[in-house]
Amino acid sequence: MLSLAFDAVSGTLYGIGDDSLLYEVNRYTAAATYIGPVAIQT
Amino acid sequence: MIAFGCSLTGTLYGVTYPAGSLLTIDPLTGQGTSVAIVDVTAITDIAARPEDGVMFAVSTWTDAIYTLDLSTGETTLVGPHGGVSYMVGLAFSPGEEPVQPPVAVPGGPYQAECAGPTTELAVDGKRILRPGRSAAGVRLDHRLSRWPFR
Numbered sequence: 001m002l003s004l005a006f007d008a009v010s011g012t013l014y015g016i017g018d019d020s021l022l023y024e025v026n027r028y029t030a031a032a033t034y035i036g037p038v039a040i041q042t
Numbered sequence: 043m044i045a046f047g048c049s050l051t052g053t054l055y056g057v058t059y060p061a062g063s064l065l066t067i068d069p070l071t072g073q074g075t076s077v078a079i080v081d082v083t084a085i086t087d088i089a090a091r092p093e094d095g096v097m098f099a100v101s102t103w104t105d106a107i108y109t110l111d112l113s114t115g116e117t118t119l120v121g122p123h124g125g126v127s128y129m130v131g132l133a134f135s136p137g138e139e140p141v142q143p144p145v146a147v148p149g150g151p152y153q154a155e156c157a158g159p160t161t162e163l164a165v166d167g168k169r170i171l172r173p174g175r176s177a178a179g180v181r182l183d184h185r186l187s188r189w190p191f192r
Contacts, residue, residue, distance in 0.1 A: 002044050002046070002130075003044055003046035003047075003131070004046070005046045005048040005054060006048060007048045007052050007054070007069070008050065008052075009050075009051065010052060012069070014048070015046075016056065020043040020056075021072075022069075022072040024069075035069070036071050036073075037072050038072045038073075039072065040058070040063065040065060040074040040076060041073060041075050
């Protein structure tokens with residue numbers, strides 16, 4: 001995981017993995033659930 | 043993309059590396075939408091200051107910290123962090139200001155309400171009240187194990 005971000009509004013922890021893949025991270029167990037690639041729409 | 047952070051209002055942001063495209067990211071799909079080009083290259087992380095939501099960024103090109111305008115991508119130099127090369131992580135520690143404890147009625151029904159957007163409350167480590175939520179009538183059968191209010 002390259003970086004983590006915590007959404008204090010929803011209480012959700014997110015992580016960015018290699019190749020810009022987005023995960024939701026369980027902040028109690030560290031288990032990561034894949035959400036999807038960060039595909040850039042301009 | 044290395045730089046990844048969340049605003050106080052719950053919007054996810056990322057900055058591509060090294061090009062510096064500032065994105066909003068849909069937390070449900072990962073879809074990124076380009077907002078602007080950051081005017082400093084090699085941004086490796088961003089973090090929002092809890093007190094006011096100002097977003098900060100660190101660059102490995104300049105080894106310095108900046109504030110980042112989330113609408114325009116413009117940065118304002120805060121200063122060089124000094125002594126560290128290739129800093130790739132940036133985060134704020136929890137605030138230390140005193141917190142307002144919830145109101146307790148001895149022996150009676152208990153009502154707790156979160157005090158701000160980053161608050162949460164665990165009663166005896168079991169029940170967590172999330173930001174903006176309240177729970178009327180939660181009986182205070184257990185001591186408050188922690189209240190990391192800010």
